[in-house]
Amino acid sequence: MGIAKAVTIVNVGYRSTNYWVVSAGSSRLLVDIGWPGTLGTMKANLRKMGIPLHEIRYAFATHYHIDHAGLAEELKREGVPLLVLEVQVAAIPVMKTWTKPGDGYVDITEEGNVVISSEQSRQLLGQMGIAGEILHTPGHTDHCVSLFLEDGSVFTGDLPSEAYASDNPVAVASWKFLREKGATRVYPGHGPVRPLE
Numbered sequence: 480m481g482i483a484k485a486v487t488i489v490n491v492g493y494r495s496t497n498y499w500v501v502s503a504g505s506s507r508l509l510v511d512i513g514w515p516g517t518l519g520t521m522k523a524n525l526r527k528m529g530i531p532l533h534e535i536r537y538a539f540a541t542h543y544h545i546d547h548a549g550l551a552e553e554l555k556r557e558g559v560p561l562l563v564l565e566v567q568v569a570a571i572p573v574m575k576t577w578t579k580p581g582d583g584y585v586d587i588t589e590e591g592n593v594v595i596s597s598e599q600s601r602q603l604l605g606q607m608g609i610a611g612e613i614l615h616t617p618g619h620t621d622h623c624v625s626l627f628l629e630d631g632s633v634f635t636g637d638l639p640s641e642a643y644a645s646d647n648p649v650a651v652a653s654w655k656f657l658r659e660k661g662a663t664r665v666y667p668g669h670g671p672v673r674p675l676e
């Protein structure tokens with residue numbers, strides 16, 4: 480394994496939702512995958528930020544809610560494999576129950592999905608030149624996961640921030656876990672980047 484390059488992080492989000500492109504050079508991971516029916520917007524934002532779609536090695540959803548994984552199947556059709564944590568598999572078919580016919584949602588099939596365990600994530604990311612791992616961080620849903628980078632960045636999706644999680648011991652435990660891992664900077668699914676106090 481080569482020495483990991485410094486990663487860059489770019490937000491290609493829209494409609495109050497952040498979609499992060501984490502890159503080691505031209506080896507890129509998309510963290511959260513757009514609202515249903517918005518492939519054109521996603522493509523336009525990637526273009527605007529100078530990110531060729533074909534350089535995205537995987538798309539990855541922190542959790543399977545429509546604002547975070549709505550374009551997963553369409554991006555697979557564009558050649559971007561879907562990276563799924565084992566703990567998320569059962570949640571994928573449930574997502575369509577939150578969509579309406581007019582949303583333009585394309586149902587996620589199992590075909591072409593790359594399913595890995597949290598333990599396997601470090602190696603897969605390492606092959607991309609990204610030093611980090613994907614961790615199970617329940618608290619918003621039971622199947623929520625976070626991308627943690629060795630530089631302290633953590634992508635937490637909708638894990639409720641600690642200020643609002645006092646009645647949510649599962650979320651509090653997830654933050655404790657992330658802090659023990661070395662997380663110092665939070666890239667949430669909605670709202671600005673913030674330090675982890």
Ligand SMILES: [Zn+2]
Binds near residue numbers: 544546637669
């Ligand atoms: Zn959300």
